[in-house]
Amino acid sequence: MLKLITDVKAHEIDILTPYTSESLRICRLGSDLSQLTFPAPDDGWTHEILTMAVDHLIPTALVVEGCDAYLGECWIGSTEV
Numbered sequence: 001m002l003k004l005i006t007d008v009k010a011h012e013i014d015i016l017t018p019y020t021s022e023s024l025r026i027c028r029l030g031s032d033l034s035q036l037t038f039p040a041p042d043d044g045w046t047h048e049i050l051t052m053a054v055d056h057l058i059p060t061a062l063v064v065e066g067c068d069a070y071l072g073e074c075w076i077g078s079t080e081v
Helices: 045-056 062-064
Strands: 024-029 033-040 067-071 073-080
Touching: 024 062, 033 062, 062 067
Parallel strands: none
Antiparallel strands: 024 033, 024 067, 067 073
16 A cells, blocks of 8 residues: 555644645655656645545556655655555
8 A cells, every 4th residue: 555644633744735736756666767647636736635546546566566656856655654
């Protein structure tokens, strides 16, 4: 499962807001080359939209092999979290 760290709870740092208009990039573990890229929605990414994208658009094989998620260059999650 690809876990995201973009859900902000009380007293946590918001890493999502500065990157809401960046493309979502999925890379194999140990690589910075994008295997999949999804442009940001017109209104920008939210944690909920990112979660839906990860759950429904990322092939199972890539998740099983291991991958990291980025918004632009900002790391936002991994199968290793």
